Amino acid sequence: MAVATRPLSDQLDLWSRRFKLSLLTLALLAFTAIIIIPFVWMVLMSVRTTGEILNNPYGLPAQVRWQNYLRLLFDPGIQFYRYFINSVFVTGCAILITALLSTLAGYGFGRTRYDFKFRGWLFALLLFALVLPPQVMYIPQFTMMATYGLINTPFALILIYGALGLPVSTYLMATYFSQLPSEMEDAARIDGASDFRMFWQVMLPLARPALATVILVNALTYWNELLLSITMVTRPDFRTLPAAMMFFVGESASDYAMAATSLVTATIPILILYLLLSDKFIEGMTAGALKG
């Protein structure tokens, strides 16, 4: 109706805008294809046989072979389950350390009640580690672990990972805690609650979104970490997934189907965690990062 009464020039304008918009959409879809195709290709490869892949790397599976995944997970020759368990154990314990230390420190750094003369200094010192390349510290970390006989145990990785995510996590927690209103804290104090009970029963439950962000950010880092993993652990039994995959793909270079299956499987836990925590993750990440 409105269109019918429009003058011709407006009509042309409308069409040219539509044309531009579809060009833009086309370009964006092409760009998105570049992002997505590697994933799709990986998943397709993971349900084919290596023979099929060698014949035609880009064909569709003749028959979807989910048994690849069963073989990967349960074949004692591959021992994927062992690396998987190692990774879960290391990541889980390290997150526990980081989350515990950073929530406590975030509370101490974030609330005005605990301010003292050099607190800002100490906080800046802690944040300085964000600039440090991990490579600058990992050689003494290695000798330290060697001195205490922790090389080739998961504990070397757990202890060092725990420190790896500490600065970012403390920063995120401190930012969040500092934005919480103090009325509830005051009320709890009047009721005679101790500092620690106030933290544990009143403030920490309020900071759950920040805690979710801390868990996800660190899970992402620890689960995917390679440098320390190949340095601290050389015994195959204790390898984590990224290290194991480097060797797995290197050793069985021709078994593309199994390699693709392992790559997909190694990504799934993080995907699940991301889907569970995603709203809070992006929100918390950006809230923290934009402050700096």
Place this chain on the structure above:
Amino acid sequence: MATAEQTVSLPQTNALTKRASDRSSHSRSPATTRRRPWLAIALFIGPALIYYTVFVVYPLFATVYYSFHTIAPGGGQVTTTFVGLKNYQELFRDSTFFLAVRNTLLWGFVGPILEMCLATVLAFVVYYRVPFWRFYRVAWFTPILVSGVIIGIVFRWIFNVDWGLVNVALRAVGLNALAVNWLGRLDTPIWVVIFVHLWATFGFSFVLLLAGLSAIPPELVEAAYIDGASRLQAIWRVMLPLLRPTFITVLILSFLGKMHAFNVVWALTNGGPLHYSETVATYMQKRAFSYNSLDLGYPSAMGVVWFGVTVIGVGLISRWLRSRSNDLN
């Protein structure tokens, strides 16, 4: 009441570090005259600081100490010999180190700029709600979740000379001449590394910039339209200048990411061929643990130099961008 308001509004002055001085300047408010809960303070920040000192501060100083020594671990004990500046002198004669520095600096310069431009365009596109924007927002973020090792391995296949996706696609459209051995030549591998890392990390910058855009008050943009600005002028004159703090964050984080990156390079090219895609991170790892040279002093010197370069780089980026924004105001 006044104190309650203060504690709510103070965090808005964004740097937490500033607040210590803020408080001491008008320190007679009731909250500060009360005795400080030292025990609670120690309980809250003590554990993290101790942990941090043991696992970060000590190793940092130890690296500097190591860099003046020859450190040979073996047989359950470490032999340490003082060698003065020898490790640093050797660095200047090490042509592989020069190659690694050149590659990493090239990457640290080109990578963040490419990433910021790409992420800015994409953030605007989603900000203006083009068709399928919800889908884009999810799809562009996914590479962040995947391990650098996996990305490296998959892209090693994608850039395979015979059956890699890139070359298959190039041959399919008749560009046989462009279907080169991407990972086997001397000149292309570092660019493949730059591309793959861009692919892997732009999503993060995109999310940051999108959040920065969404934080711009709509009144400011509307005011520009009322003053007769076109959409392009509004973007160029109003929104981009307001995004400057986000640009600083994005550039610094991206730069640090390139300086720290290890996984992708290690899995994709392993520094090869002939060290032509070596980065400082991969070369350090090789010198420290892969070669049988058994000396941790030399790679430590590399680490110290690299730490200096990273700090200088971050300083330059923030100073450059801050001074430009001062010019504008």
